[in-house]
Amino acid sequence: MEAFSDGVFAIAITLLVLEIGVEAGAEDDLLTALTHQWPSYVAYLISFSTIGAVWIKHTVITEYLDSATAILIRLNLLLLMVVSFLPFPTRLVAEHINVHNAERVATTVYGMNLLLTSFLLGALWRYAVRERLIRADATDAEVTTLSRQFVPSLTGYVVMMVVGLFVPLVAVLGYLAIAVYIILPVHAIWRRRSRSWGLVRRRHDRG
Numbered sequence: 001m002e003a004f005s006d007g008v009f010a011i012a013i014t015l016l017v018l019e020i021g022v023e024a025g026a027e028d029d030l031l032t033a034l035t036h037q038w039p040s041y042v043a044y045l046i047s048f049s050t051i052g053a054v055w056i057k058h059t060v061i062t063e064y065l066d067s068a069t070a071i072l073i074r075l076n077l078l079l080l081m082v083v084s085f086l087p088f089p090t091r092l093v094a095e096h097i098n099v100h101n102a103e104r105v106a107t108t109v110y111g112m113n114l115l116l117t118s119f120l121l122g123a124l125w126r127y128a129v130r131e132r133l134i135r136a137d138a139t140d141a142e143v144t145t146l147s148r149q150f151v152p153s154l155t156g157y158v159v160m161m162v163v164g165l166f167v168p169l170v171a172v173l174g175y176l177a178i179a180v181y182i183i184l185p186v187h188a189i190w191r192r193r194s195r196s197w198g199l200v201r202r203r204h205d206r207g
Helices: 002-019 027-035 038-064 070-085 087-096 102-130 140-164 168-183 186-206
Strands: none
Touching: 002 038, 002 070, 002 087, 038 070, 038 087, 038 102, 038 140, 038 168, 070 087, 070 102, 087 102, 102 140, 102 168, 140 168
């Protein structure tokens, strides 16, 4: 299941670049044509980061799995179906981000795809926990921490979808911020700093 999923993630993330191109007959002013394609670059960056973030979380889930059931495998297939669909709304955003009214539709469809992806990823983990498919050496604290990490992205996507109805470009940048937040080891960095500060304080108190 993990090997097949990794293959789908790799294909989906590669297909994104196929949506980037320049119009025919742009040879006379190629630099300007490339500059005008900035929505495609932004959409590519967001979708690449999002798929990368989903892949990271999916890898963590599979590392904690001890076994899989038929239902888990089918939930995983649903997740992969939504992930592999992402290049389509990515193109919608790239082509319509500057088109009045159409940009709201494109941003909403894009947000729905991202929200459903995050929801299915969380459902996959919650099902595995409920059915006790997690490794026996996994602590309750680890399971609880991982379960909580799925909540902020769901809330963030809902908020950005609402924002997209009024300011689509802000919503698009918000989707990027959510993906970057997931990819960067924010929690690990914060824990490391907290430990460092605690060590400094203890040394200061002893001194």
